[in-house]
Amino acid sequence: MTKTAFLRPRSAPAGPMESLTGLLREWLPLQRWFAGKDRPVTDLGVLSMTELLPGCLHVLVHAAHGGVPAPGGTTPAGDCYQLLLGVREHPSPRLGKALIGRVLDGRLAGLTVYDALHDPRAAQLLLERLRRPGTAGPLRFECDASQQVPAGLVPRLVTAEQSNSSLVYGDEYILKLFRRIQPGVNPDLEVPGALARQGCHRVPAPVAWLRTTHPFKATLGVLQPYLRNASDGWTLALDALASGDDFTAQAHALGRATADVHLALASAFPVGTPGENGRTAAAMTERLTAAAHAVPALQPFVPGLRAAFAALTTCDAGPPAQRIHGDLHLGQVLRAGREWFVIDFEGEPSRPLSERRSAHSPVRDIAGMLRSFDYAARQRRPWRPEWARRCREAYCAGYAARAGWDPRKKHGLLRAYETDRAVYEVLYEARHRPDWLPVPMAAIERLAVRGD
Numbered sequence: 049m050t051k052t053a054f055l056r057p058r059s060a061p062a063g064p065m066e067s068l069t070g071l072l073r074e075w076l077p078l079q080r081w082f083a084g085k086d087r088p089v090t091d092l093g094v095l096s097m098t099e100l101l102p103g104c105l106h107v108l109v110h111a112a113h114g115g116v117p118a119p120g121g122t123t124p125a126g127d128c129y130q131l132l133l134g135v136r137e138h139p140s141p142r143l144g145k146a147l148i149g150r151v152l153d154g155r156l157a158g159l160t161v162y163d164a165l166h167d168p169r170a171a172q173l174l175l176e177r178l179r180r181p182g183t184a185g186p187l188r189f190e191c192d193a194s195q196q197v198p199a200g201l202v203p204r205l206v207t208a209e210q211s212n213s214s215l216v217y218g219d220e221y222i223l224k225l226f227r228r229i230q231p232g233v234n235p236d237l238e239v240p241g242a243l244a245r246q247g248c249h250r251v252p253a254p255v256a257w258l259r260t261t262h263p264f265k266a267t268l269g270v271l272q273p274y275l276r277n278a279s280d281g282w283t284l285a286l287d288a289l290a291s292g293d294d295f296t297a298q299a300h301a302l303g304r305a306t307a308d309v310h311l312a313l314a315s316a317f318p319v320g321t322p323g324e325n326g327r328t329a330a331a332m333t334e335r336l337t338a339a340a341h342a343v344p345a346l347q348p349f350v351p352g353l354r355a356a357f358a359a360l361t362t363c364d365a366g367p368p369a370q371r372i373h374g375d376l377h378l379g380q381v382l383r384a385g386r387e388w389f390v391i392d393f394e395g396e397p398s399r400p401l402s403e404r405r406s407a408h409s410p411v412r413d414i415a416g417m418l419r420s421f422d423y424a425a426r427q428r429r430p431w432r433p434e435w436a437r438r439c440r441e442a443y444c445a446g447y448a449a450r451a452g453w454d455p456r457k458k459h460g461l462l463r464a465y466e467t468d469r470a471v472y473e474v475l476y477e478a479r480h481r482p483d484w485l486p487v488p489m490a491a492i493e494r495l496a497v498r499g500d
Contacts, residue, residue, distance in 0.1 A: 067154030068133070071161060075148045076111060076129065081211050081227040083127055083398060086342070086479050087113040095128060095263045098185035100177070104170050106187060107131045108229060108260070128229045130268055132174075134164035143167060165225070171203035171215050174223065178256035178271050186262035195255045197221065197271070211397045219276045221255060225269040226394070229260075230401040234267035238405070239313070239371065239393040248312035250305055250390050275389060281378035285424040289435060296442035299421070302381060303446025305388035306417065310372065310410045310451065317371040319407040324369070325461075328409070329360040332468045339475045345489060346474055352496030356467040363460030367453060369407035376413040377420035396472065414455045415465035417443060419473065419491065426487050467495045 069092050076082050077089065091112035098106040112126035139147065139160050146166035151159050164170035177189045179197045191197070201218030215223045226234060237257050244253035256271040281302065288295040336353055340346040346353075373380065374395030382389045395404030418440050425436035441456075448454035455462055473488035 067151045067156040068161060071149040071151065072109065072131075076109075079227075080209050080480075081213065082111075082129070083228055084111060084113050089113065089126075091126075096186055096260065098187055100132075100170075100184060101173055103135050104164050104167075104173065105131075105133045105135065106184075107133055108263070129227055130225060130229050132164040132170060132225070134162045134167050134170060135159050136162075140167075165205055165213050165215065168203055171205070171217075174215070174258075174269075175199075175201060175203065175217055175221075175271075178223070178258065186260045187268070188259045188261065189256070190259070191256035191271075192254065197255060212394070216274055220274055221271050222274040223269055223271045224392075225258075226267065228397055229266050229268065231264040231266050232401045232405070234270070234394060234401070235374065235404055236392065236394040237267050237270045239316075240270075240272065242316040243309070243312050246312045246316045248309065248316075250309050250312070250388065251393075252389065252391065275382050275384045278382040278384035278389070281381040281383065281388075282420070282424065284383060285378050285421070285439075286427055289424065289428045289432065294438070295435070296438050298383070299439040299442040300446035301386075302388050302417070303443040303448075304450045305381070305390065306376070306413065306443075307447045307450035309390050310370070310413070313371045314368075317407075319368065319370050325360040325363070325365055329357045329464070332357040332360075332464065332471075335468065336471050339471050343474055343478045345478075345485070346471070346492065349492050349496035353467055353471065353492065356464050356495060359460045360464045363464075364458055366458050366461045367410055369409055371405075372408050372410055372413045373416075374404050374408070374413070376416040378417070378424060379420075398476070409461065409465070410451075411455060411458060411461050411465050412469075414444070414447065415462060415469050418462075419466060419469045419488075422491060423487055426490070463495065466491070470495060 073089050073092050076092075077085055089111050091110075093110045093112075094107060095110050096106075096108040100106050108128055108130055110126055110128050133148070134143070134146075135156060137159055139162055143162050143166055146163040148161040148163065151157055151161060175197070176199070177184070178191060179199065181190050183189070198218075198220075201220060203215050203217050206214040206216060206222075212227050213225045215225070217223065224236065226236075237254055240251045241254050243251045252272040252275065254270050254272055257267065258269040259265070259267050281298075284298065285295055287293075288298075333354055336346075336350065336357070340350050373390065373393055375392070376390075380390065380392045382391060421436045421439040421443070425432050425439075444455045448456075470488045470491040474485065474492060477485045477488060
């Protein structure tokens with residue numbers, strides 16, 4: 049389809065986006081990365097549309113969930129999503145899984161729309177844009193001038209469940225495209241770049257990135273080296289469980305790697321303020337109240353969970369607040385050879401960008417990893433609580449050996465952050481993977497009743 053064909057007036061006066069609205073309203077809630085699955089889409093509007101090449105559109109859409117104004121503005125509450133849409137008369141049969149639908153009216157009547165990230169032509173175009181800095185409407189393609197990305201790398205779309213979308217190029221680079229877009233610099237660009245300047249080898253450095261200036265300034269994607277032959281921590285842990293192997297040596301090394309990253313973060317983003325446990329406890333309690341309202345299964349445990357948060361006001365303040373990973377678990381770490389690497393510094397996508405970029409206790413990251421060991425252990429039947437307990441101990445010991453303080457000696461602090469993480473997991477699983485809900489609910493019962 050040529051550019052002139054795309055713009056050719058048709059019988060109905062509707063613009064391209066108006067023609068797509070009905071299809072996207074049905075398609076968006078079915079996507080793994082769509083955050084509003086539990087809320088109906090009441091309105092869908094285009095924020096930005098840029099034609100990258102004939103038949104390939106870069107689109108930012110706003111999906112509203114009711115008429116309640118967003119904080120500080122008049123826009124209905126909802127989310128902004130990044131889409132790359134292909135538009136063709138006769139798409140290749142290989143794009144079957146990517147199809148969104150056929151447009152029935154408006155300027156695109158008779159054309160088929162699909163998710164263009166599944167299209168090798170569009171994927172290669174993205175890499176070419178990133179190799180050669182420039183602009184396309186409000187889009188800005190930028191790169192590290194000291195890095196030379198070769199042309200012609202074959203793309204493949206990562207099909208694993210993610211809250212974003214990723215393309216691997218020739219097993220040399222990986223491009224993460226953020227799906228849910230918020231104003232500001234995304235930590236997954238900001239943090240790895242800062243750590244690279246600190247000489248921290250635990251985090252792959254950004255090579256190129258994509259951002260927009262309209263309707264607001266935001267990061268859209270980041271290209272980084274791809275660690276070939278690396279395995280993620282989740283896969284390694286499950287393999288160890290399946291074969292009956294011990295995982296404590298790997299967990300100890302992972303604890304040391306986590307401490308390395310925390311030390312580099314403290315140096316790259318100096319904050320050094322004491323932990324404000326009272327404010328933290330209030331925020332945790334507020335999140336618990338909202339989660340219990342959304343997931344009734346939480347309600348019987350609310351008193352015990354609140355007690356865990358209240359204990360923050362009397363326990364040791366712990367290490368100073370600093371920049372952290374924000375969503376650390378076994379799926380966010382890679383082991384290549386004998387080394388552990390930490391990836392995905394975006395933080396919890398459901399939380400505001402300003403919160404993800406602010407300082408927090410490093411105990412929050414530690415609690416996330418401890419919860420991940422429990423998740424892994426519960427994938428096997430019968431459940432092996434001793435395996436998780438040994439991994440947790442080894443991880444904390446490795447962290448203490450490098451950081452100079454032991455998370456196990458911050459019991460009240462660690463319990464509160466583990467509880468907060470488990471509450472987040474309950475809400476996440478209820479929305480996205482209901483079959484997994486028993487895993488965090490088991491931790492909720494333990495933390496609320498016994499406080500272990």
